[in-house]
Amino acid sequence: MADYVSALLGGMLIGLSAVILLLANGRVAGVSGIAGRLLQGVQTATGTAFVVGLMSGPVFFRLFFGEWPAIQLSANWPFIIAGGLLVGYGSRMGSGCTSGHGVVGLARLSRRSLAAVGTFMGTAVATVYLMGFFQ
């Protein structure tokens, strides 16, 4: 399957997942929000179920295609720790990440989410650009 076709199909499944959570439970499929509430002990049953489901995704992929999806992670450990801290802190401070603001927020035409996506895409692009000078 061509890469852009699997990207489009995968994206549509992500959208379907958000639609199921919205129409069944009335909730936004925002992963940083779900993870943050788990950390606070709020909505633990549905939150745990969602995360277990999320983790089962690559397993189903493996059952289906006979191998794990490609994973190339080149960042060294200090960068991984710093990146994780920033992703955790920033997504909670900004009330969302790629899923909540990106997938659900943009589909709702939320002005806040549009501003959030524009901002994090901007700093992510700038970060990759700047890091390129040191590699």
Place this chain on the structure above:
Amino acid sequence: MNRIAAYRVVAALLSGAIFGFGLALSGMLNPARVRGFLDIARDWDPTLGFVLAGAVLVSAAGMALMRRMAKPLLDSRFHLPETEVIDRRLIAGSAIFGIGWGMVGLCPGPALALLSPGLPAVVLFVAAMFAGMAAHDRLQGARLWNRA
């Protein structure tokens, strides 16, 4: 747990599984790919733009359905954020998030999904991510819009 609450757990499990499979199929679980998508100034790989496009398209159809429903199937009301103010917290938080995302190529959904192949680097990233979330809540006070 009453029956409706149990159905909500099943719906969350199903939603998470489809989300995780979609991530795996889309290429979003590959941090090098994500960083290639973000590297617009050099060797840009636009493929992952199709992920966002497909997701937003289907999600928008769900929004249109939602507007015709008085309430969700398994709850008494829709829990959507009500604030529309673009404030400093939103912009600063998103800016910080983007830096971390660009550094590693992982955001929260893919990071949690990737716990199943169990790479040590991903486990470390997730631990740091939860530490960052806990640090935020301790320093800023927990401000989640839909705790109920």
